[in-house]
Amino acid sequence: MKMVAASKLRRAQNAILKMRPYAAKLKDILQNLSASLDSGDANPYTQQRSTEKVLLVVITSNRGLCGAFNANVLRTAVQRIQNEYATQAATGNVSVLTIGRKSTEFFTKKGYNVVSSHDSVFDSLTYENVSVIAETVMNAFVDRHYDRVDIIYNQFKNAAVQTLTVEQFLPVEQPAQTAVVSKINTDFIFLPSKEEIVSELIPKSLRIQFYKAVLDSNASEHGARMTAMHQATENAGDLIKELNLAYNKARQASITKEILEIVSGAEALKNQ
Numbered sequence: 001m002k003m004v005a006a007s008k009l010r011r012a013q014n015a016i017l018k019m020r021p022y023a024a025k026l027k028d029i030l031q032n033l034s035a036s037l038d039s040g041d042a043n044p045y046t047q048q049r050s051t052e053k054v055l056l057v058v059i060t061s062n063r064g065l066c067g068a069f070n071a072n073v074l075r076t077a078v079q080r081i082q083n084e085y086a087t088q089a090a091t092g093n094v095s096v097l098t099i100g101r102k103s104t105e106f107f108t109k110k111g112y113n114v115v116s117s118h119d120s121v122f123d124s125l126t127y128e129n130v131s132v133i134a135e136t137v138m139n140a141f142v143d144r145h146y147d148r149v150d151i152i153y154n155q156f157k158n159a160a161v162q163t164l165t166v167e168q169f170l171p172v173e174q175p176a177q178t179a180v181v182s183k184i185n186t187d188f189i190f191l192p193s194k195e196e197i198v199s200e201l202i203p204k205s206l207r208i209q210f211y212k213a214v215l216d217s218n219a220s221e222h223g224a225r226m227t228a229m230h231q232a233t234e235n236a237g238d239l240i241k242e243l244n245l246a247y248n249k250a251r252q253a254s255i256t257k258e259i260l261e262i263v264s265g266a267e268a269l270k271n272q
Contacts, residue, residue: 001065002229009159009222016215017155022210030205031173033198044142045202053093054085055115055146057137057169057210058107059153059217060100062122067231069154069224070102072164077103077152080166081112095146097137099214125218127211132208138203141170153213154220160227161221163216169209172202 058077060070077096081089088094095115098104104117118133140146149170154162190197 002226005222005226005229008221009226012215012219013156013159013224016212017221018166018213019208019215023208024200026205026208030075030198030201031251033194033201043172043198043202044139045170045206048171049147051085051148053095053144053146053148054088054089055095055097055137055140055149056080057097057149057151057213058098058103059151059214060098060106061221062119062218064102066221066225067228069221069228073152073154074103074106074168076164077107078110080150080152092097097133098135100217115270121214122218125214127190127207129209130214131207134207137210138206146170151210151213154224155216156219156223159223162224165213165216167209167213169206172206181233184243214259 017181058073064070065181081094085094092113095113096103096107098107098117099121101119104114104119107114116136121129121133133174137149141149148168151165151167151169153165153167155165157163182249
């Protein structure tokens with residue numbers, strides 16, 4: 001299992017490392033452009049509304065045997081519902097969209113409002129398949145079914161380290177206005193206009209960010225499983241050594257006992 005996870009990790013790691021710089025730069029440009037627009041020109045995806053209805057996108061794996069990979073995500077999601085969105089949860093306005101069988105089983109069993117599950121996305125992890133899910137979430141936000149969308153997943157660092165991450169997916173976060181305007185005026189010339197560019201960039205960027213989160217989780221899963229199986233192998237080796245030592249001690253004690261019985265019997269016969 002460690003070798004299989006290692007082979008899958010290499011492909012998943014290459015995919016996320018190639019995607020990450022592009023996604024980060026696109027997100028940076030998008031935030032800068034969005035912050036530079038007048039409030040009256042706000043895009044539907046940047047509208048800041050009172051947080052009454054919340055959607056949590058929880059990304060886990062389909063299988064276990066990967067250490068605390070899934071447990072950390074599920075625990076963080078529950079804590080966020082109970083702490084950050086306690087008011088919304090009390091009125092039944094917190095929904096969950098699950099990606100990965102482990103999260104689907106957990107939230108269904110616990111009685112949370114699971115609006116949709118996408119456990120098969122990891123069977124064919126492509127941008128086209130993931131963008132369909134992202135499009136559904138984006139349309140639900142625009143139609144005011146939700147006022148805020150968060151994504152909870154493990155961000156890939158390396159084979160041994162995965163960082164639990166909670167990201168605000170919608171509405172699009174904006175950096176400080178003053179710093180952004182100064183940066184934009186010196187870095188970019190806009191053709192045809194900022195408004196048109198933003199209207200094109202935002203949906204694309206959101207789909208890319210969603211895809212990046214799923215790729216991160218996929219790579220993190222294989223890294224966590226490889227690490228867990230490596231530790232399991234070492235623990236099994238240590239256990240075998242301990243059992244062999246215990247077996248040899250018990251065997252030695254049994255042989256010693258038999259020898260003592262034979263010697264005692266021989267001495268008893270000699271005395272007769």
